[in-house]
Amino acid sequence: MEKVSETKDIVEYIRSIQEGQWKANLLNVALELNVFNVLLENQKLSSTELANKCGVKFHRPSDFFNALVAARFLDRDQNDLYSLSEISQKVLNPNNYEHYMVPYFIWTTSRAFTLGIDRFKQLLQSEEIEEKVQLGSEYYTDVPPPDFFSDAMHGVSMLASVSIPQLEFWKDFKTFADIGGSKGTVSVQICKAHEHIFGTVCELPSVQEKCEQYIKAQNLNDRLQFQELDFFRQEFPEVDVLIFGHILHNWPIETSQMILQKARKALNKNGAIIVYQAFLDNEKKNNFKSAMMELNMALMGKGQEFTEQEILDLITKNGFSDARIHNDKSFKAAIAFKRETD
Ligand SMILES: C[S@@+](CC[C@H](N)C(=O)[O-])C[C@H]1O[C@@H](n2cnc3c(N)ncnc32)[C@H](O)[C@@H]1O
Numbered sequence: 001m002e003k004v005s006e007t008k009d010i011v012e013y014i015r016s017i018q019e020g021q022w023k024a025n026l027l028n029v030a031l032e033l034n035v036f037n038v039l040l041e042n043q044k045l046s047s048t049e050l051a052n053k054c055g056v057k058f059h060r061p062s063d064f065f066n067a068l069v070a071a072r073f074l075d076r077d078q079n080d081l082y083s084l085s086e087i088s089q090k091v092l093n094p095n096n097y098e099h100y101m102v103p104y105f106i107w108t109t110s111r112a113f114t115l116g117i118d119r120f121k122q123l124l125q126s127e128e129i130e131e132k133v134q135l136g137s138e139y140y141t142d143v144p145p146p147d148f149f150s151d152a153m154h155g156v157s158m159l160a161s162v163s164i165p166q167l168e169f170w171k172d173f174k175t176f177a178d179i180g181g182s183k184g185t186v187s188v189q190i191c192k193a194h195e196h197i198f199g200t201v202c203e204l205p206s207v208q209e210k211c212e213q214y215i216k217a218q219n220l221n222d223r224l225q226f227q228e229l230d231f232f233r234q235e236f237p238e239v240d241v242l243i244f245g246h247i248l249h250n251w252p253i254e255t256s257q258m259i260l261q262k263a264r265k266a267l268n269k270n271g272a273i274i275v276y277q278a279f280l281d282n283e284k285k286n287n288f289k290s291a292m293m294e295l296n297m298a299l300m301g302k303g304q305e306f307t308e309q310e311i312l313d314l315i316t317k318n319g320f321s322d323a324r325i326h327n328d329k330s331f332k333a334a335i336a337f338k339r340e341t342d
Contacts, residue, residue, distance in 0.1 A: 023071050024109045036092045044081040104155020123299045150183040159331040161186045165193035173240035180247045183211045191224045202229035236266035242273045249277045250303045260318035267338045276333035280307045
């Protein structure tokens with residue numbers, strides 16, 4: 001006999017998928033129509049005022065704005081005036097950059113990740129990979145614009161920027177380098193949390209201006225610097241901690257090995273590496289986000305995600321000791337050390 005509660009759970013699960021897509025579409029359209037920036041400037045507006053300022057000519061604009069209220073992106077008061085909700089104030093507000101998630105949202109729901117249903121299907125039915133994102137030096141300079149990409153990565157790495165500074169071991173170290181550290185999302189938070197630490201963001205030149213502006217805006221010029229570095233051509237700086245966030249998953253395994261060997265060579269004795277990206281569970285069954293990241297990496301290039309066991313094995317094989325997974329609620333990183341005796 002069918003259990004009613006199970007049917008309800010299954011129906012709810014399917015509905016939550018459909019609602020997620022509706023919310024994503026609604027939010028993308030509201031962003032394109034500038035709804036949040038208009039409300040940032042004007043605080044509270046009626047439906048007609050908001051519609052006029054956003055170019056909404058639709059015959060019942062309040063339906064659109066009320067959907068945004070129901071999705072918790074807007075609030076509406078007793079006088080039917082609309083304002084930003086708490087969620088929008090926090091993560092859709094460019095003035096609150098530390099928590100700003102708009103480029104991340106646009107990137108993950110409308111630009112990357114299989115580039116829409118038609119292209120997704122086409123890629124699965126062919127032997128090609130997404131032609132704009134072939135491996136090679138042009139990958140990170142041409143597609144997408146580097147400033148948009150680094151702002152999108154800022155949102156992707158927000159949990160890393162909260163969790164990594166909280167690692168116990170920073171008290172034992174003085175220097176770090178964030179290889180491919182984008183505009184410095186994680187590096188900035190490490191330096192803010194630990195006044196004795198000096199850091200370097202090592203990146204391609206396309207990110208330099210954005211990164212230096214961000215460091216300056218955070219008043220960290222004296223302890224955090226940008227260094228132009230191409231990890232295919234150059235060695236890494238000699239530091240206590242090397243960070244690789246969403247780096248190894250972009251490339252074939254041979255490149256990951258090359259990067260880890262360079263890291264082993266550059267690291268000070270007893271130093272540590274931190275590797276974070278979307279690790280798969282060992283069974284490859286239970287982590288939807290990581291499974292989609294793995295598929296995305298395969299469709300868009302020749303990269304891959306790793307299971308937790310695979311990343312620990314890879315790090316260990318390349319000369320590091322005491323490899324372990326740091327597990328902080330929804331954020332995971334692989335950590336390992338270069339021991340005196342290695
Ligand atoms: C997926 S992003 C990760 C950014 C950041 N680590 C994070 O987790 O948010 C990969 C970064 O690697 C950088 N990158 C790509 N190829 C590189 C190379 N050959 N040398 C140095 N950095 C590179 C890109 O510019 C990009 O910012």
